[in-house]
Amino acid sequence: xxxAAFQSQHEEAWLAFERWLDARTRxxxxxxxxxxxxxxxxxxxxAAFRRICQQLALAERRDYSALLIQRLRDLVERGxxxxxxPRAPRARRIVDFFAAGFPRLVRGQWxxxxxxxxxxxxxxxxxxxxxxxxxxxxxxxxxxxxxxGFENMYxxxxxxxxxxxxxxxxxxxxxxxxxxNVGIGFRTFASGLLAGVGSIFVLIMNGVIIGGVAGHLTAIxxxxxxxxxxxxxxxxxxxxxVISGGAGLQVGMALLAPGRRTRGRAxxxxxxxxxxxxxGVFAMLVFAAFVEAYWSSIAWMPSPIKFSVGGLLWLGILxxxxxxGRGQTDVE
Amino acid sequence: xxxxxxxxxxxxxxxLHLRSAGVMPRACAWAFDALIRLGVIWMLAIFIGMLxxxxxxxxxxxxxxxxxxxxxLFEVLRDGQTPGKKVMGLRVINANGTPVTWIASIVRNLxxxxxxxxxxxxFGLLACLIDPCGRRLGDLVAGTLVVxxxxxxxxSAAPIAPVVHAPVQLPPGERAAIVExxxxxxxxxxxxxxxLAALLPMLTQAQGSLAVQRLHGMACAFLGxx
Numbered sequence: 001x002x003x004a005a006f007q008s009q010h011e012e013a014w015l016a017f018e019r020w021l022d023a024r025t026r027x028x029x030x031x032x033x034x035x036x037x038x039x040x041x042x043x044x045x046x047a048a049f050r051r052i053c054q055q056l057a058l059a060e061r062r063d064y065s066a067l068l069i070q071r072l073r074d075l076v077e078r079g080x081x082x083x084x085x086p087r088a089p090r091a092r093r094i095v096d097f098f099a100a101g102f103p104r105l106v107r108g109q110w111x112x113x114x115x116x117x118x119x120x121x122x123x124x125x126x127x128x129x130x131x132x133x134x135x136x137x138x139x140x141x142x143x144x145x146x147x148x149g150f151e152n153m154y155x156x157x158x159x160x161x162x163x164x165x166x167x168x169x170x171x172x173x174x175x176x177x178x179x180x181n182v183g184i185g186f187r188t189f190a191s192g193l194l195a196g197v198g199s200i201f202v203l204i205m206n207g208v209i210i211g212g213v214a215g216h217l218t219a220i221x222x223x224x225x226x227x228x229x230x231x232x233x234x235x236x237x238x239x240x241x242v243i244s245g246g247a248g249l250q251v252g253m254a255l256l257a258p259g260r261r262t263r264g265r266a267x268x269x270x271x272x273x274x275x276x277x278x279x280g281v282f283a284m285l286v287f288a289a290f291v292e293a294y295w296s297s298i299a300w301m302p303s304p305i306k307f308s309v310g311g312l313l314w315l316g317i318l319x320x321x322x323x324x325g326r327g328q329t330d331v332e
Numbered sequence: 333x334x335x336x337x338x339x340x341x342x343x344x345x346x347x348l349h350l351r352s353a354g355v356m357p358r359a360c361a362w363a364f365d366a367l368i369r370l371g372v373i374w375m376l377a378i379f380i381g382m383l384x385x386x387x388x389x390x391x392x393x394x395x396x397x398x399x400x401x402x403x404x405l406f407e408v409l410r411d412g413q414t415p416g417k418k419v420m421g422l423r424v425i426n427a428n429g430t431p432v433t434w435i436a437s438i439v440r441n442l443x444x445x446x447x448x449x450x451x452x453x454x455f456g457l458l459a460c461l462i463d464p465c466g467r468r469l470g471d472l473v474a475g476t477l478v479v480x481x482x483x484x485x486x487x488s489a490a491p492i493a494p495v496v497h498a499p500v501q502l503p504p505g506e507r508a509a510i511v512e513x514x515x516x517x518x519x520x521x522x523x524x525x526x527x528l529a530a531l532l533p534m535l536t537q538a539q540g541s542l543a544v545q546r547l548h549g550m551a552c553a554f555l556g557x558x
Contacts, residue, residue, distance in 0.1 A: 002556020053344035065511045084430035175389030179396045190445035271439040271473035
């Protein structure tokens with residue numbers, strides 16, 4: 001078949017396809033396009049797309065002119081972008097992810113998570129214990145100005161209206177915690193790409209600093225306000241740091257020991273797992289920031305309530321990570 | 333490897349032609365996005381000043397969203413194009429040619445942190461220069477590519493001319509060259525067209541504009557018009 005005949009035979013279909021793409025891509029129309037006014041309905045699009053693909057293959061096979069082939073290629077490329085567009089996240093899938101998918105994913109990476117937990121909690125508890133025996137060692141960790149800042153925040157003598165901060169409204173502190181803590185969570189994961197070294201460093205560093213503050217304040221007798229403040233948000237915050245560290249470690253391991261995959265393949269797979277883990281970490285840290293800004297800072301709340309809420313959160317989150325989504329399989 | 337063209341076969345059995353973008357256009361797109369974000373945060377700072385302490389909290393929340401989620405939201409919801417990429421004619425896609433997915437976009441933008449190390453996107457630049465497809469580290473882990481978004485080709489057909497049959501049977505490659513010459517007529521000055529047509533005196537057996545006319549006529553014959 002000569003090109004002119006081929007073109008005149010299909011010209012109308014191509015124009016209709018082009019109009020459909022224009023209507024679909026520029027201001028995205030919400031309602032389904034039905035037949036009529038020269039545009040076909042959405043349900044006919046995949047078939048029309050495949051027909052154009054076939055016509056492009058024919059045109060290339062028959063050595064039709066470069067112009068025609070380019071035009072068909074453009075149509076195919078635009079159609080391809082529409083046909084394989086990612087689905088919008090559904091509310092149901094989001095709920096499923098947090099109820100089942102995320103805990104399953106954490107358990108699936110239990111090796112990395114265990115290593116991350118050890119790297120974080122061991123320095124933390126170690127430093128707390130060490131500072132009870134040798135309180136003077138705290139000067140190796142913080143300079144005097146920083147220490148004065150901590151002591152000022154948790155001084156039991158100052159009848160502060162708000163715990164854990166020098167000043168600032170709840171909303172200001174919420175913004176600050178999100179910006180700071182979630183940023184740290186994200187960076188802990190990302191730095192795992194450096195063969196895991198970045199994540200290991202951040203985990204140990206955070207363990208030592210948090211342990212240093214807790215140990216020092218306990219040693220000088222300011223432990224009361226401090227533990228009352230951190231009890232509430234400690235569970236989501238500390239566990240989220242561990243999980244993001246674990247997510248980073250498994251990316252680092254994919255680089256170091258890809259197993260029976262190419263390094264590129266292993267990295268892509270580990271990256272997808274890591275991104276899902278980070279989504280869970282993000283939710284946990286937002287929750288932690290909320291607790292930290294609006295609950296932990298309430299000074300008048302009696303200690304038993306504070307500590308039992310903190311304990312319940314530890315129990316609940318660990319139970320969620322341990323049992324969530326048991327006996328189910330992933331939908332995807 | 334100088335050619336940046338990547339062919340990706342779709343399930344329909346068609347090869348997509350992807351042209352991956354290099355460092356410069358991507359850096360420009362990034363700079364443009366950075367300017368937009370700076371502008372937004374600067375405008376916001378003026379408003380926030382009136383809200384006092386709580387305003388600072390809102391400011392930090394917006395800053396957080398701009399830093400971490402601005403690229404992800406634009407890339408997934410706007411066909412792989414942040415405003416900067418749109419200006420530079422770039423698009424992020426999955427390595428298999430499909431539009432970038434949520435997870436892939438999240439990975440490539442979280443890993444910016446590593447690309448920025450040790451300073452000024454040095455790791456990303458290095459990866460970009462080494463990788464044949466110009467991917468930075470985030471792209472490698474996410475399995476994504478930054479390609480040139482093709483602009484729809486301008487419609488210009490070969491000019492209509494009285495059909496002329498070539499005096500000899502021409503091989504397919506030469507016929508394609510003559511058709512392409514006719515299809516590009518709109519982009520060439522008449523003088524240049526005559527210059528090119530003068531290269532084929534045996535075929536056209538004419539001079540000047542008549543030779544051009546005859547070549548166009550042959551193209552029409554090859555295309556099957558008339």
